[in-house]
Amino acid sequence: MAATSxxxxxxxxxxxxxxxxxxxxxxVGKSTVVAHMRKxxxxxxxxVSATTRKPRPGERxxxxxxxxxxxxxxxxxxxxxxxxxxxFAGNRYGTPRRAVLDRxxxxxxxxxxxxxxxxxxVRESMPDAQLVFLAPPSWDELVRRLTGRxxxxxxxxxxxxxxxxxxxxxxxxxxxxxxxxxxxxxARELLALMLQAxxxxxxxx
Ligand code: ADP
Ligand code: 5GP
Numbered sequence: 001m002a003a004t005s006x007x008x009x010x011x012x013x014x015x016x017x018x019x020x021x022x023x024x025x026x027x028v029g030k031s032t033v034v035a036h037m038r039k040x041x042x043x044x045x046x047x048v049s050a051t052t053r054k055p056r057p058g059e060r061x062x063x064x065x066x067x068x069x070x071x072x073x074x075x076x077x078x079x080x081x082x083x084x085x086x087x088f089a090g091n092r093y094g095t096p097r098r099a100v101l102d103r104x105x106x107x108x109x110x111x112x113x114x115x116x117x118x119x120x121x122v123r124e125s126m127p128d129a130q131l132v133f134l135a136p137p138s139w140d141e142l143v144r145r146l147t148g149r150x151x152x153x154x155x156x157x158x159x160x161x162x163x164x165x166x167x168x169x170x171x172x173x174x175x176x177x178x179x180x181x182x183x184x185x186x187a188r189e190l191l192a193l194m195l196q197a198x199x200x201x202x203x204x205x
Contacts, residue, residue, distance in 0.1 A: 020194045021112045023119045024134030025164035027146025029180040030113050037187035046111045047100050053091035056151045086117035089159040109194045116167045133174035137181050
């Protein structure tokens with residue numbers, strides 16, 4: 001099998017939606033996997049984060065991110081409108097709280113694609129959340145993907161690779177690891193994990 005998972009267990013009969021967090025080093029393929037999953041399953045809801053980063057070519061406001069200025073981000077933080085937020089490689093990113101809580105209250109599974117710091121904060125505030133780590137097949141392949149994407153300047157790539165060494169060292173903090181060899185396989189496995197019941201993590205430990 002191209003994608004490997006660790007720590008997963010069979011789907012129990014009592015399926016309740018839960019919050020799933022997908023993290024992994026920059027360039028590993030998180031956006032690609034999520035985009036593929038949503039192409040096959042448009043009903044899957046993904047939280048749209050706010051960020052102070054400038055849009056990449058093709059990125060749309062309100063679709064990929066809410067692109068905001070520093071002052072607007074300050075306000076979101078001050079007003080308690082973010083479930084979590086973090087600074088990553090020189091920009092700030094945060095998850096709008098209300099939309100996530102509304103979906104969970106409506107009984108729908110929720111997916112966050114956020115960095116390691118954000119994943120740790122979510123674990124603290126929502127211990128029932130399921131943390132999924134997306135790992136590269138190798139370090140060299142991660143470097144190839146990040147540079148091959150062609151969206152960041154060399155100094156930004158350096159910062160992101162420095163962050164990646166820290167993130168890769170934290171893999172054991174996650175409930176499950178998926179290795180991104182095949183986008184299709186990982187997208188399928190991620191969806192299956194999202195549909196797993198709340199509380200399953202505790203009972204499978
Ligand atoms: P992230 O969102 O984790 O920063 P991206 O989704 O932007 O990463 O992917 C980084 C680059 O790697 C992109 O050019 C993407 O096309 C490529 N990529 C993603 N998954 C795979 C894969 N399984 N095999 C080969 N290339 C991939
Ligand atoms: P990028 O600039 O490549 O889109 O994202 C950089 C990093 O920020 C990635 O690891 C991505 O998962 C993370 N990120 C995106 N949105 C959020 C968010 O709302 N909160 C946190 N903590 N990280 C985020």
